[in-house]
Amino acid sequence: NAGVTQTPKFRVLKTGQSMTLLCAQDMNHEYxxxxxxxxxxxxxxxxxxxxxxxxxxxxxxxxYNVSRLKKQNFLLGxxxxxxSQTSVYFCASSRQRSSYNxxxxxxxxxxxxxx
Amino acid sequence: xxxxxxxxxxxxxxxxRISILxxxxxxxxxxxxxxxxxxxxxxxxxxxxxxxxxxxNEDGRFTVFLNKSAKxxxxxxxxxxxxxxxxxxxxxIKTSYxxxxxxxxxxxxxxx
Numbered sequence: 001n002a003g004v005t006q007t008p009k010f011r012v013l014k015t016g017q018s019m020t021l022l023c024a025q026d027m028n029h030e031y032x033x034x035x036x037x038x039x040x041x042x043x044x045x046x047x048x049x050x051x052x053x054x055x056x057x058x059x060x061x062x063x064y065n066v067s068r069l070k071k072q073n074f075l076l077g078x079x080x081x082x083x084s085q086t087s088v089y090f091c092a093s094s095r096q097r098s099s100y101n102x103x104x105x106x107x108x109x110x111x112x113x114x115x
Numbered sequence: 116x117x118x119x120x121x122x123x124x125x126x127x128x129x130x131x132r133i134s135i136l137x138x139x140x141x142x143x144x145x146x147x148x149x150x151x152x153x154x155x156x157x158x159x160x161x162x163x164x165x166x167x168x169x170x171x172n173e174d175g176r177f178t179v180f181l182n183k184s185a186k187x188x189x190x191x192x193x194x195x196x197x198x199x200x201x202x203x204x205x206x207x208i209k210t211s212y213x214x215x216x217x218x219x220x221x222x223x224x225x226x227x
Contacts, residue, residue, distance in 0.1 A: 004158070031213070040124070042117075042204060042219040043159070050213055058214065090158055098208050098215045103149060106158030 002026055006091050006107035013081040013114045021076040021110050023091030031094045032074040033058075033104065034066060036087040043090065049074055050097075081114045088112070118142050119207050119218040127224045134192040136221050138205030143186065145207040149215070150179060150190050153202045162203075163190070195225045 004025045013019055023032065030051050035043040045058030049068040063085060065077045074093075078085060088111050092104040120139045128134045138148070146167050151159035165172040165179045165188065172179050178191045192199055205218040 033215075035217075040219050042119075042121075043217040045214055048213060056213070092158070097210070097213055101164075103161035103164070104151075104159075104215060106160070108156065108158050 004091055004093055004105050004107035006089075006110050008110060009108070010111050011113070013078075013112065015082060015114060017081050018077070018079050019081065019112075020078075021089055021091075021112075023074045023076070023093075023107060024072055025074075025091075025093040025105070026072065027093060027095070027105065028071070029093035029095050029105070030071075031097065032068065033092045033094075034064070034074065034076045035090045035092065036060065037090060037109075038087050046076065046089075081112075083114045086112060086114045117219070119205055119216050121203075121205055121218040121221045123221050124219070125222040125224070127226060128195045130197055130225055130227050131194045134190075134195045134199065134223055134225065136190040136192075136203050136205075136223065138188045138190075138218055140186050140188075140207050142207070142209070143183075144209050145216075146210045147208040148179070148181065148188050149206045149208070150177075151204040151206060151217075153204065153220070159204055192223075195223075197225050197227050199223060200225045 033048040034046040047066040052071040067075045091107045096102045149164040150162040152162045153159040181188045202220045204220045
């Protein structure tokens with residue numbers, strides 16, 4: 001099993017460009033999440049999904065959109081990239097609502113630079 | 116305002132000694148606390164957790180202690196090994212939420 005796979009691994013965008021980050025999981029998990037990691041800020045939740053066809057806002061949703069058309073995939077879109085969106089993006093999944101026995105499984109991240 | 120705080124951005128420990136990583140939280144309604152470990156260029160991986168009704172949980176070299184009255188938890192690694200060098204994130208969960216709240220992380224270096 002590959003677990004959680006994120007593509008691409010690296011990307012450089014110019015301000016105003018758009019892109020989509022793809023997350024795929026092969027564990028049949030219901031819940032999927034997008035986080036961003038910034039120095040001194042830890043991991044902050046952008047959007048999440050509790051099942052196929054559902055999405056919800058996290059702590060820092062502005063400037064991002066998501067879709068969960070298939071259970072195994074969770075897409076994160078940036079419609080008009082800004083330098084403030086320079087970050088490392090992590091996708092995660094969990095079998096059910098996060099708890100001590102349903103921890104998050106993370107992908108290896110996408111490093112995005114917006115110039 | 117950060118609900119989960121890790122006030123030490125970095126920690127350096129000699130191999131074989133004890134590493135103690137600290138975490139403070141502000142919301143007394145959290146039900147579970149978890150520690151994740153992250154190596155460079157990889158995603159975080161789950162390490163150990165503790166329920167708010169317990170004060171200690173142990174798994175091999177790793178032990179997490181919870182002091183609810185102080186809203187404080189700590190991760191002890193004994194003995195520390197060079198392979199433990201990583202960033203450690205403290206995280207908290209309230210079961211009625213669908214979200215995990217992470218702290219900013221502490222970078223541990225274990226010196227051979």
